[in-house]
Amino acid sequence: MSDPLPAILNRLDTGQAAALERLFELLRIPSISTDPSYAGPCDDAAEWLVAELRSIGFEASKRETPGRPMVVAHGGEGQRHMLFYGHYDVQPVDPLGLWDGDPFEPVVIRTPTGQAIRARGASDDKGQLMTFLEACRAWRAETGSLPCRITVLFEGEEESGSPSLVPFLRAHADELRADLALICDTGLFDDRVPAIIRSLRGLLGEEITIEGPDRDLHSGLYGGMARNPIRVLTRILGNLHDDRGRVRIPGFYDGVDDLDEATAAAWGELGFSEEEFLGTVGLSSAAGEDDRTGLEQLWSRPTAEINGILGGYTGEGFKTVLPAKASAKVSFRLVGGQDPVRLRENFRDWVLSQVPKDCRVYFADHGASKAARMDTSAPAFEGVRQALSDEWGEEAAFVGFGGSIPIAGHFQQELGMQSVLTGFAKDGDQIHSPNEKYDLDSFHKGARSWARVLARLGS
Template identity: 70%
Template sequence: MSDPIPAILDRIDDDQPRALDRLMELLRIPSISTDPDHADDCDTAADWLVAELTHLGFRATKRDTPGHPMVVAHGGEGDRHVLFYGHYDVQPVDPLSEWNRKPFDPAIESTQRGKVIRARGASDDKGQLMTFLEACRAWKAETGKLPLRITVLFEGEEESGSPSLVPFLCANREELSAEIALICDTGLYDDKVPAIVTSLRGLLAEEVTITGPDRDLHSGMYGGPAMNPARVLTRILGGLHDDAGRVQVPGFYDGVGEPPAEVAEGWTALGFSTEAFLGEVGLSHAAGERGRSGLEMLWSRPTAEINGLTSGYTGRGFKTVLPSTARAKVSFRLVGGQDPDRLRAAFRDWVIAQMPPDCHVTFDGHGGAAASAMSTGDPVFSLVRRALSEEWGREAAFVGGAGSIPIAGYFQQELGMESVLTGFARDDDQIHSPNEKYDVESFRKGIRSWARILGALA
């Protein structure tokens, strides 16, 4: 039998205008999962995907959850079975005033670096998940069938913490378990080098509120003898790191190891420049752990970051108050065997131990997930790497993930399967920010990449 891939790739290129039209339809649906006012829109997006998958020959259904629905579909046949995961929900669009066009009025725009698809969700994750569906479409159109057995899982709550996901995985374990999971919610290493993410940092978030006096006080009348919660909070947060950038919470580094030598060597070979990386956002000096490279800090070291601070009067002009409360949002990126539950308790104990008289503290936890690492010894990783390298003309890189994608860990823990994370976003896609975009070339080559990967896995 002749190799069908060349004809499939030609079909993908010929079908690009129609593929873009289909993506635009999905992007027009404002499926913001965090906003109750958009619950019907999330339902509409799920219905749209069910209809599209059905048109492609999948047996597709919309499954209710306590939150937004899941979309599950099955298609193809064969000994090899893969699960493809993506999410159809998107981030809120605020601040709306900073968008150059309506966020759910997608359009193709020309930039100095080429044409881009501009809309909320263009990169995260609607454009990415559609690259896989379009690859399936091309296989069906050219050969009459899918090349292997495929299960599709699309989630509607990824951008709001995935509260329904783990219970859904547990309740449908047998149906969803496969040989390997494929996840397209990541990006290229750089504009020309495809990447397979082999490790992901976990995430822990805490909101800390310190309360002192029972109301805001006049700083002239009470300043001095009265305790100021803002002073207490800033002192505690100022001690979160030492001068070498190491986190001072007791036991914080329990479970943190070093990357394998061959992995570290591969990262070195990438030639990453920390100075150039920071220069793109107007910075010039690394501020993390002393003695660690930029990629180590991003991919294999844990962090503690202050994400927000509020206290007292923050409006225009000046108001001389001594605030009653001070509040901070603090997040931790976790690696290796760090236990999010143990770390949450350690952080709270550390803060409580520093409370002076007349102040008390409360905490509000915002979820936690452990780090995950993939077993790249599985032959599937080599097959995917070769397929990506053939499409992009550059050897695909095994990289670490600076962010957190808990689904990969959930697949390991609940379904007992590894995940291949490969996506085609670029660093300047402005995901979660105004004016999100996805390069038209990323969309095209993403479809071609998945077509090659499906062929390689079959």
């Protein structure tokens, strides 16, 4: 039997216009999971995906959860079984005034690197998941089948903490467990080099509220004598790091390993420039641990970051007030064997030790997930690397990833599966920000990439 891959790739080339219109249909659905008022559109997105999967031969269904529904589909035959994961929910669009158009009316725009799709979810993650569906569509249309057994799992709460995910995995473990998971929620390295993720940082979210007086106070009458919660809070937050960029919380670095020499050497060959990377966002010098390279700071070192502070009067003009309370949101990116449960306890104890008399402190947690590391020595990873290299004309790289994609860890812990994480987003896609975009090149070559990957894994 002749190799079907050339015909499949040609079908993807000639079907670009139709594929783009299908993606536009999905992008027009405002599936914002974190806002309860968008529960209906989230349901619509799930229904749309069920219909789309059925149209290319999958047995697909929408599965209800306490939150937004899951979409599960099964197709193909054979001994090899792959699970593909993506998410159909998107981030809120605020601030709306910074968008150049309707976030949910996708358009093709020109950028310095070529044409791109502008819409919320274009890159994270609707455009990415549709690259896989288009590859499956081409395989089915050209050969009448898929190259292996494929299970699809699309989540609707990834952007709001995935509260329903682990219970769903546990309840449906036998149905979902496969030889390998495929996750398309990452990006290229340096915009042209395909990347496979070898490690992911975990994530811990904490919210601190400091309360002082029983009401807001006039700073002329009470200033200097009364305890100011903003002053207390900012002093604590200012103590998070020392002058060398290290985190001061006791036990913070427990479970953090140094980078092995082979990986350090491989990353050194990637030609990463801290100045160029930071220059794209108006910065010039790395601000993390001063004895670590830029890629180490991004991929293999833990972080503590202040994501938001609220307190006092923040409206137009000026108001001389001592606030009754102040709050901050703090996140930690975790690596190696760091234990998020222990770290949460250590952080809270560390904060409490610095709270003075006449102040009370309250904490709220915002999720916790461990770091994950993939065994890239497994043969399937080499097959994916070769497939990506063939498509992009650049040697695919095994890289770290500074973000947190908890699903990979959940697949390891709940289903005993390794995950191949590869995606086609670019650093300038502005995910989670106004004017999110996804390059047409990423969308088209992404679909071709998955077609090649399925050919490798299916054989």
